[in-house]
Amino acid sequence: xxxxxxxxxxxxxxxxxxxxxxxxxxxxxxxxVPSNNNHAEREIRSAVIMRKNCQGNRSGNGANVQAIMMxxxxxxxxxxxxxxxxxVSAMKSYVVTGSMPPLPEVKLSxx
Numbered sequence: 126x127x128x129x130x131x132x133x134x135x136x137x138x139x140x141x142x143x144x145x146x147x148x149x150x151x152x153x154x155x156x157x158v159p160s161n162n163n164h165a166e167r168e169i170r171s172a173v174i175m176r177k178n179c180q181g182n183r184s185g186n187g188a189n190v191q192a193i194m195m196x197x198x199x200x201x202x203x204x205x206x207x208x209x210x211x212x213v214s215a216m217k218s219y220v221v222t223g224s225m226p227p228l229p230e231v232k233l234s235x236x
Contacts, residue, residue, distance in 0.1 A: 168199060204231050 126143060130136050142149065152160040172195040182188035201208040206229055218226040 169195075171195070171199075201229075204229070 126139060130139060152158040172191065175195075176182060176191065182191055197212070198208040201211050211229060215226055
């Protein structure tokens with residue numbers, strides 16, 4: 126960290142490591158903190174596969190819509206709800222009432 130670097134990218138990296146040094150290696154002190162982000166990678170895998178199967182998003186707007194829909198889908202699934210049924214039910218309610226229904230009760234799930 127104390128080496129005087131000349132490369133701007135290395136200097137920026139060293140500054141970042143210094144700024145986050147108290148938390149970046151938490152996994153070394155706490156065995157319950159994973160040293161990788163495999164869980165996060167698995168959480169977004171279905172969205173990546175869907176995008177690949179669809180030949181990618183055709184526009185920036187399409188990418189934004191997919192990101193939002195996948196976020197809603199995964200959140201509902203993690204809450205133990207059937208995403209498709211919940212979204213269809215919410216849309217039906219919106220058509221009838223003109224407003225979205227309240228969020229469903231949380232049923233925690235690990236899937």
